[in-house]
Amino acid sequence: MRAIVLVGGEGTRLRPLTWRTPKALVPILGRPLLEHLLLNLKQHGVTSVTLAMTARNEAIRGAFGDGQTLGIDLDYAYEDTPLGSGGAIGSIASTWRAADGGPWAEPFLVVNGDVISDLDVSAMIANHRAKHAVLSLSLHEVEDPSPFGVVDIDADGRIHRFVEKPKAEEAPSRLINAGTWVFDARLIGMLDPTTFNRVEDGLFPRLCADGEPVYGFHQSAYWADVGNPDALLRVNLDMARGAVASPAARAGAAGYEQGIYVDETSTIEDGANIEAPSVIGADCVVRAGSTVSGSLLWDGVTVGAAAEVRDTILATGVSVGDGARLERSVVAHHATIQPNASLQGERIDPAEAGQTDPSQAPARSGTPSSSGTP
Numbered sequence: 001m002r003a004i005v006l007v008g009g010e011g012t013r014l015r016p017l018t019w020r021t022p023k024a025l026v027p028i029l030g031r032p033l034l035e036h037l038l039l040n041l042k043q044h045g046v047t048s049v050t051l052a053m054t055a056r057n058e059a060i061r062g063a064f065g066d067g068q069t070l071g072i073d074l075d076y077a078y079e080d081t082p083l084g085s086g087g088a089i090g091s092i093a094s095t096w097r098a099a100d101g102g103p104w105a106e107p108f109l110v111v112n113g114d115v116i117s118d119l120d121v122s123a124m125i126a127n128h129r130a131k132h133a134v135l136s137l138s139l140h141e142v143e144d145p146s147p148f149g150v151v152d153i154d155a156d157g158r159i160h161r162f163v164e165k166p167k168a169e170e171a172p173s174r175l176i177n178a179g180t181w182v183f184d185a186r187l188i189g190m191l192d193p194t195t196f197n198r199v200e201d202g203l204f205p206r207l208c209a210d211g212e213p214v215y216g217f218h219q220s221a222y223w224a225d226v227g228n229p230d231a232l233l234r235v236n237l238d239m240a241r242g243a244v245a246s247p248a249a250r251a252g253a254a255g256y257e258q259g260i261y262v263d264e265t266s267t268i269e270d271g272a273n274i275e276a277p278s279v280i281g282a283d284c285v286v287r288a289g290s291t292v293s294g295s296l297l298w299d300g301v302t303v304g305a306a307a308e309v310r311d312t313i314l315a316t317g318v319s320v321g322d323g324a325r326l327e328r329s330v331v332a333h334h335a336t337i338q339p340n341a342s343l344q345g346e347r348i349d350p351a352e353a354g355q356t357d358p359s360q361a362p363a364r365s366g367t368p369s370s371s372g373t374p
């Protein structure tokens with residue numbers, strides 16, 4: 001089975017973290033988001049994956065290469081300007097050829113690159129074939145469907161209509177598009193590969209309106225759209241608690257079972273207090289007398305003595321001064337938090353120093369390299 005994974009978005013909602021790290025590479029339990037996704041696909045027999053990228057995301061190729069270390073054949077397709085899901089899928093799949101040189105004839109998978117789930121992809125593909133569907137969509141049940149695209153679905157799982165952002169009382173279901181799709185090969189010719197278009201707005205509703213067999217696949221698997229910092233923190237903490245079975249989780253990490261993940265290269269000094277759930281990446285130092293609780297530390301982070309870090313994300317290379325207190329904050333790469341500073345609900349941009357890729361830097365000037373008021 002072939003798959004296209006869409007990773008060409010801007011990741012604007014994940015800023016300031018995505019100024020330096022593309023969304024696909026943000027860490028979840030010490031491994032890039034995309035690695036979790038690719039290994040779940042591999043587990044279900046996907047052997048060949050094309051990453052649909054925009055040129056900015058060259059770092060992703062650096063991280064995964066030809067996919068050999070993951071045991072997947074990976075290749076990369078670039079859009080000069082973003083083509084949206086429809087343009088991306090159309091431009092890639094229209095180049096595929098069957099073994100006899102004829103047009104591609106097999107169903108294929110398309111996956112949003114920012115979704116973490118333990119979806120049973122094999123069962124979804126089997127269901128797609130059994131229903132003779134032209135398109136299948138994984139679905140996820142939410143409490144409040146009003147911010148989402150919701151499906152109107154019958155007891156057999158057939159989708160009749162999509163309703164965008166319905167009022168809660170008018171929603172036809174609480175099931176939303178969860179970002180993993182099985183496409184029949186005949187859909188390839190129905191996509192415009194040259195201009196920006198989104199299948200969610202164009203192809204999908206059109207297929208339903210034309211009475212084509214579009215099916216939903218709903219399974220109570222773990223699902224999270226890692227679209228913003230809150231979601232990134234939650235997924236990390238959920239995974240530390242073992243709420244999602246990811247083949248990429250490093251089960252050997254200290255304290256993993258107790259909801260605390262600490263990379264073995266990090267130093268937690270005596271008298272430092274790590275409260276579950278928390279995730280601490282590689283080469284971090286958490287000094288004596290400090291508390292880290294409900295938080296995510298990327299790599300190379302230092303938390304000073306008697307500091308408090310609660311419900312917070314600290315990106316690579318962040319340094320928190322002695323006695324500083326941080327709550328519900330997001331601190332981007334290499335920023336320095338002054339001793340005894342107090343931050344609540346703040347977003348701190350990356351520091352100028354340590355900047356490795358100027359094209360990923362904030363467009364505005366005056367980026368703080370240190371922050372916080374004592």
Ligand code: GTP
Binds near residue numbers: 010013082227
């Ligand atoms: P925001 O800017 O925060 O909305 O993030 P995003 O655009 O990265 O995410 P969105 O939820 O809009 O997109 C879902 C998935 O599709 C993500 O994995 C994106 O990387 C990817 N994606 C979005 N637009 C494009 C595009 O034009 N081309 C390609 N190849 N991928 C895209």
